[in-house]
Amino acid sequence: MVTATADFVVPDELLAHEPPEARGVPRDAVRMLVSTPSAQRHQLFRDLPTVLRPGDLLVVNTSATLPAAVPTLDGHVIHFSTCRADGTWLVEPRLAGRAGAPTVGPLDTAVAGQRFALRGGGSVTLLSPYSQGRLWVAALSFDDVPGYLSRHGSPIRYSYVPRSWPLSAYQTVFATEPGSAEMPSAGRPFTDRIVTRLVSAGVQVAPIVLHTGVASAEGHERPYPEWFSVPASTARAVASAQRVIAVGTTVVRALETTGGAAGSGWTDLVVTPERGVRVVDGLLTGFHEPHASHLDLLAAVAGPGLVSTSYAAALAAGYRWHEFGDVNLLLSEHDVREV
Secondary structure (H helix, E strand, O other): OOOOOOOOOOOHHHEOOOOHHHHOOOHHHOEEEEEOOOOEEEEEHHHHHHHOOOOEEEEEEOEEEOOOEEEEOOOEEEEEEEEOOOOOEEEEEEEOOOOOOOOOEEOOOOOOOOEEEEHHHOEEEEEEEOOOOOOEEEEEOOOOHHHHHHHHOEOOOOOOOOOOOOHHHHOOOOOOEEEEOOOOHHHOOOOHHHHHHHHHOOOEEEEEEEOOOOOOOOOOOOOOOEEEEEOHHHHHHHHHOOEEEEEOHHHHHHHHHHOOOOEEEEEOOOOOOOOOOOOOOEEEEOOOOOOOOHHHHHHHHHOHHHHHHHHHHHHHHOOOEOOOOOEEEEEOOOOOOOO
16 A cells, blocks of 8 residues: 555655754744644644643554674674574665764675675674565674664664764663664654653553664555564553654554553564554654655544645645654644643
């Protein structure tokens, strides 16, 4: 399924090239488009406690971002994506840019059996292709991947982020369990102050964990399993909530995998409009690229029409895209309170 939003174009000036703090904008002051069937409201993220209502449940991802990009000794870069149940990893060999620049694209000349020597004495050996020209199943020469990455890695970044930023720029206030190749970025605008205001307003906050792999820049690329955990306490909160609002597509994937019950393991669930959603009533998310598989998940939660309308409004109003950008709150109800 391709949503109606698939063919839009994002101008370069709408790509978030740096954290909002570097532009003098606090984390919780990024823009927030509140999208309902009746209207699109242009607000700031710090308005969230007045937009939601008592009895709502926000479910957040507590996975912390790994410094998952490691240079090879022959001048390439390996992006560590996802640990698999059998102990192998999905990795993405990338072409390095000039010194200090982000990578310029997948290494499409990689072949099975190719070994990449890494700094610090580690190595990665490609075993078999997982997705055409991009992800590979690989064996590693070391067991403690988070420890190795903490010593030798840096945060993954792409061409729209021209300079490097510290790992702290890629962590959310909820980050407690290292494991994500890339930041669960829908949670980035939250601050301790916003969480306190939400709880004071009667909005519950509950955690799940889903360790994200590398983002897909390829249309229709098959998804890959990601490890998740839904605690029993969160399952109880879901069962009693008036509305369940997922903070990020990762939360939707975890909750829809278990049907809102407690559970853990690897999920390969693909959420599409044809499948629909059974647990989630709303979604706080960033803005995604044309043809990204995330758009189908958004359409499953909010409907293709509302997603199309919200993206048209965001483009017209100059919202910023990607992990350092603005956010979109998709709600199906007509009775969202005015700020």
